[in-house]
Amino acid sequence: MDISATASASSIVFEALRKAIIQGELEEGEPLRQDEIARLFNTSRIPVREAISRLEEQGLVKIRRYKGAVVTELSPGETEEIFNLRALLEPEIIRNAVPRMTPELLAEAREKCAAFSASQDPMTWGDLNRDFHETLYSASDLTFFKEIARNAIDRVERQIRAQLVMSNGMERAGVEHDAIITACGAGNADHAAELTRRHIQGAKASLLEHLREA
Amino acid sequence: MDISATASASSIVFEALRKAIIQGELEEGEPLRQDEIARLFNTSRIPVREAISRLEEQGLVKIRRYKGAVVTELSPGETEEIFNLRALLEPEIIRNAVPRMTPELLAEAREKCAAFSASQDPMTWGDLNRDFHETLYSASDLTFFKEIARNAIDRVERQIRAQLVMSNGMERAGVEHDAIITACGAGNADHAAELTRRHIQGAKASLLEHLREA
C-alpha cells in the first residue's frame, strides 16, 4: 500500500536544501543559485523555485526580488527569542508525551541517548542529539506543537551544533539527557517537562555567553 | 527610498489566497484550481504554484500529488490544539508588549476596541477583532512569537469568526477586550497576559461546546 507515493522533485529539493542549511553546509548569508541547484538535482528551475518559496515560508531563507535567496542570518537577540520559544513549547510536548510512552519507545530513546553520549565524532553530535529528542517527542500527539518546535529547532540547529562542540557542551547535554529520560521512565511528566525547559534554557545561556565573548 | 518594492505576482496571489481562506470565502476541503486562479489574476500558473507551495508550508492547504491543493480541514481535536498553542504564546506576547505600549498605541487600541464592540455587521467582526489584537501585539518585539501566533490564528480564523456570531460571542469578547486593554493601560503586564490566556481558553471552550452540539 501507499504505492506511487513518490516524492515530487520540488519536495526532494526542499528537503535537501533544508538539510544543507540546518547542517551548516550552506553558510549564513550564502546565496542559493537556482540554476546551480537545478543542475545539481538534474531538474529545471521550477521545482527549485517552489522549494525556495517553501524555505522562505519556514524562515530558513530570505528572498529579495530579482536578487535571489540567501540563507537567513540570526542575530543573538533572535537566537535568544527562538530558544525562549522552544523553552515554552517543548516542555509541553514532553509533558504530553510521557504518559504515552511505551516500554519499546523508552528503550529506543535510551539507546539513542547512549549513542549520543558514546559518539566521538563531532560531525554526528547534532544528528544524534536531535534524534534523541525527536524520539521522545514522537510519543506526543501534539502535531502542531511538534511542527512549530521542529521549525524552531531548524532555525537554530546550527547554533545547537556549535553549542555541543564548545567547552563542556556534550558532557552537560549527556547528563541532562540522562535525567530527562529517567523522569520519562518514571512516568513523571511534570519533572520531565521542567528538566526539558532547563535543558533548553541552559543551552541558550551557554550559547549566548559564547556569542558575547566572540 | 525603497523604490521599486513592487510585490511579485506570486506574493500577491499568496496574500489573496490566504485572505480568501481565512475569511472563509474558500470552504474547507475546497480544491484550488491553478488554471482558474491564474486566470483570475491575469497571470500564469507558475506564480500560482509558488503561492500554493507557500500556503501548504503555512498549513492552510494540503497538496496531494497530481490531485491538487485543497483548503485544510481541522478536526475538533486539532482546533483545540491550536487554541492551546495560542493560549501559550499570546499571553507572552502581551506580557512583552505592555511595557512597550506608548500612549498613542493605547489610544489606537481603545479605538479599535470600541469599533469592534460598536459594529453591527457580522461580516466585519472577524477583521475588527483581529485588528484589535494585532494592534496590542504590535508593541511587542517578539517577532518569532508573533509570526507563529499569526499563523496559528490564520489556521483557526474561520472558527474564531464562527465563535463571534454564535450565542453571546460578541458580547463576551467585548467585555474581555475591555478588561485586557484596561490592564494594558495600567501597565499590569502579568494581568493582561492572564486575561489574554483566559480570553483564548474561553473562546476555545465555547467553540468546542458548539462543535459537540452540532
Added chain:
DNA sequence: ATAAATCACATTGGATCCAATATTCAATAT
C-alpha cells in the same frame, strides 16, 4: 442490467523559452 475496460478530457508536474532586473567590467570623462 451490471461490472470491467477503455478512451477522452481535465489537471497537475516539469522543461524550455522570453522578459525584467541586477551585476560586472571596460571605456570615458574629470
Added chain:
DNA sequence: ATATTGAATATTGGATCCAATGTGATTTAT
C-alpha cells in the same frame, strides 16, 4: 587616479509548452 557611464553578462520572474497522472463517461463483455 578616481568616479561615472554604459554595454555585456548573470540571474531571477514569468509565460508557454509538453508529459504524467487522475477523472469521468462510454463502451463492451458477461
